[in-house]
Each structure stands twice: as C-alpha cells, then as structure tokens.
Amino acid sequence: xxxxxxTDGVNLFYNDWGHVRPVVLIHGWPLDHxxxxxxxxxxxxxxxxxxxxxxxxxxxxxxxxxxxxxNTLSDDLACLLDSLNLEKATLVGFSMGGGEVARYLNRHASxxxxxxxxxxxxxxxxxxxxxxxGGVDRSVFDQMLTGLSEDRPxxxxxxxxxxxxxxxxxxxxxxxxxxxxxxxxxxASLRATIECVKAFATTDFRPDxxxxxxxxxxIHGAADQTVPLAAxxxxxxxxxxxxTLIEYQDEPHGLFVTAKARLNTDLLNFLQPSGLSEEDRRMxxx
Numbered sequence: 599x600x601x602x603x604x605t606d607g608v609n610l611f612y613n614d615w616g617h618v619r620p621v622v623l624i625h626g627w628p629l630d631h632x633x634x635x636x637x638x639x640x641x642x643x644x645x646x647x648x649x650x651x652x653x654x655x656x657x658x659x660x661x662x663x664x665x666x667x668x669n670t671l672s673d674d675l676a677c678l679l680d681s682l683n684l685e686k687a688t689l690v691g692f693s694m695g696g697g698e699v700a701r702y703l704n705r706h707a708s709x710x711x712x713x714x715x716x717x718x719x720x721x722x723x724x725x726x727x728x729x730x731x732g733g734v735d736r737s738v739f740d741q742m743l744t745g746l747s748e749d750r751p752x753x754x755x756x757x758x759x760x761x762x763x764x765x766x767x768x769x770x771x772x773x774x775x776x777x778x779x780x781x782x783x784x785x786a787s788l789r790a791t792i793e794c795v796k797a798f799a800t801t802d803f804r805p806d807x808x809x810x811x812x813x814x815x816x817i818h819g820a821a822d823q824t825v826p827l828a829a830x831x832x833x834x835x836x837x838x839x840x841x842t843l844i845e846y847q848d849e850p851h852g853l854f855v856t857a858k859a860r861l862n863t864d865l866l867n868f869l870q871p872s873g874l875s876e877e878d879r880r881m882x883x884x
Contacts, residue, residue, distance in 0.1 A: 602681045604654070604674050606665065612651035612678065613657035616642035619712070620684045621869060623650040624675065626693030626718070627794050628754065628783035630657030633692070633854060640862040646693045646869060650818065651678055653695075653732020657782075666793035668801050672701035678709050686712040688869055692854065693825060694798045696721045700806035713813040715868060717861070718775045718851050720825055721803045721834050729803075739799040744794055754780045762824045763850030779852075807837035814841035815868045819849030842868075 601609045602687070609769065613631060621641055623634040631650035634757040636646045652659040653672060655666060665671070675698050679687060687710055691699035696719020703711070726733035745753030758776040759765075816838075818831035844864060847859045 601659075602678060602707065606662075606670075606675045608654050608662050608665065608674070609660045609675060610651050610654065610678065612649055613638065614647070614649050614682070616645065617770070618647055620647045620682075620687040621868070622675070622684070622687055623648065623654065624651070624689065624691040624695030624698050625656070626695055626734075627658075627798060628757075628786055628791050629779060630782055630785065632657070633779075636858045637690075637854060637865060638860055639868070643864065644866055649682065649684070651793075653790075654696075655794070655869040656786040658785075661787035661790060663789060666790055667797055668697050668701040668803075669705065670776050671797075672698050672705050675702050676706045676718075685710055685714060688713045688715065690715040690717060691719055692717045692867065693851065694720055694794060697798055697803055697844055699803060700803040700809070701801075703809040704806040707809070708812050711800070711812050712809065713815070713864065714810070715817065715867065716831070716834060717814040717817045718819060718822060718825055719816070719830060719834070719854060720798045721830065722807050722837055723802045723804055723833070724798060724825070724829065725802075730829075732828065734799075734826065736799075739795060742795050743753075743792060746795070750788065751780060751784065754783050755879050761823060761857060762852040763819075770850065771852070775855060780833075781790070781817070807834060810838045810841070814838050815848065815864070816841050816843045816845075817853070817864060819851060819853045819857070820847045821829060821848050822851045824851035848875060 613671050625631050630652045638650050642648045655661050659728045689699045696716040698713050700721050723730050723736050726735050758779050763770040816831050818827050
C-alpha cells in the first residue's frame with residue numbers, strides 16, 4: 599500500500615490511479631478517501647490521474663496526537679503534491695476538505711495547481727460571530743463534541759441521517775450506506791475526530807479566499823443541513839466572484855452519493871483541460 603511521510607513524520611495513505619492530468623480528492627469529515635470511490639473510478643476511467651488520500655488521524659493514515667489545525671493539514675497536502683511531483687493538478691475538497699484547499703492556496707500558492715473545486719465545502723467561515731451573522735451557532739458544534747465524547751457510534755448514526763438527507767418518511771440512501779459511513783468514521787481516532795470539528799467550526803477562511811487565482815468550481819446542495827448553503831457556497835462565491843457556482847436543488851450534504859452521476863459529470867466537464875498536447879489528447883482517448 600502506498601504511503602508518504604509528512605514533514606513531521608506522519609505516514610499518509612493514498613491511492614494513485616490513472617494517468618495524464620492529476621486530480622487530488624480531499625475527503626470530508628468524518629470519512630476517509632473511500633468516500634470518493636465513485637468519483638475516483640469515474641475520473642480514472644475518463645483518463646485522469648486520480649489521487650485520493652486519508653487525512654492524518656483518519657482511514658489508514660497514522661493517528662498522531664497533534665496536527666489537526668488547518669496550517670498543518672494544508673502542509674500535509676503540500677507534502678503530497680511535492681512528494682508525487684504533481685504539476686497542473688486539480689484540487690477537489692469536500693466539506694472539511696475545502697478548507698485545506700483554501701489554506702493551501704494561501705500558504706503554498708498555486709504554482710502546482712491548475713484549478714480547484716469546492717464541494718459541499720465549509721469555506722469561507724462556519725461559525726456565527728458578530729461579523730459573520732449568517733454562520734452556525736456555536737451551540738451546534740458544542741452538541742457535536744458532546745455527542746462524540748459520550749456516544750460516538752450513536753452520534754454518527756444520527757449524523758448520517760442528516761448528512762445524506764434521510765428523514766422519517768423519505769430516504770435518499772439505503773440504511774447500508776449510513777452504516778458503512780459510520781464504520782468508516784469509526785476507523786478514525788477519537789482525538790482526530792474531535793479536534794477536526796474544532797478546526798472546521800472555528801477557522802476563518804475569508805482571508806484565504808483572496809488567494810483563489812485559478813479557475814474555481816463551487817458545488818453545493820440547496821438542502822444541505824450540515825453545511826448551510828447561504829453561509830458557505832454563496833458566501834464563497836461572493837469572495838471569489840469569478841468562480842462558477844452550481845447549486846443542486848433538493849440535495850443534502852452527502853451529494854457525492856445522492857447525486858453522484860451529476861457530480862461526476864460536472865467534475866468531468868470542469869476538468870476537461872485546455873491546451874493539451876497531442877500526446878495528452880491521445881492518452882485521454884485511451
């Protein structure tokens with residue numbers, strides 16, 4: 599299994615499929631790289647090199663005590679790009695992973711980056727404050743932390759219902775999908791799971807959004823109860839006015855499952871590179 603070592607000695611697991619233009623998929627909380635399975639297979643089958651990795655503390659990566667702040671997490675992403683010597687890469691960040699995209703562009707610039715996509719992302723700032731009145735009240739995050747500390751499996755089961763848009767009378771995904779998500783989430787360390795809630799709840803990415811100087815796609819579900827649309831995607835669009843915003847009506851946070859065919863198509867259309875060499879075009883047709 600492929601691993602790389604970060605600057606502070608943490609081993610990160612990653613998959614590396616396909617060839618030509620690289621696409622780096624950054625998973626959301628509380629899952630791991632496997633949440634991207636449908637997108638990874640689809641994009642690799644369409645000729646792209648797809649790299650999906652486990653954030654420190656999650657999946658098959660090491661579970662250190664420290665390093666769950668966005669500066670460190672974005673440096674981990676930089677280590678991946680540098681170690682694999684990726685050029686003209688596309689970064690696709692889901693939910694918490696959108697924060698890594700934003701902080702990476704701020705700390706490391708866009709020299710290796712061709713374009714970026716934010717999917718159901720927490721950017722630009724989740725927490726409700728005096729200067730961010732449309733954010734989420736701190737009590738919501740406090741309840742998450744309490745639930746994780748008291749009964750993590752039970753909390754994750756309930757969280758999964760809203761994550762995928764399942765209600766009392768309607769179900770957008772099977773119960774097996776929710777159970778699978780809970781199993782994946784339980785592979786992470788409790789420390790990482792809790793510290794990452796603190797990170798995505800309180801990190802203000804508004805200054806980072808000024809560093810988006812490459813083509814940007816924003817995709818978000820209009821029925822997202824986990825990361826509300828108005829406080830996230832629409833706010834990000836105001837800060838990155840040249841970005842393309844696509845809102846998925848009636849879709850929840852976990853649209854990588856509930857709207858996977860549409861997401862696959864929208865990502866592929868966004869990724870179609872311009873200015874390819876004839877050799878690259880030949881490889882993409884294979």
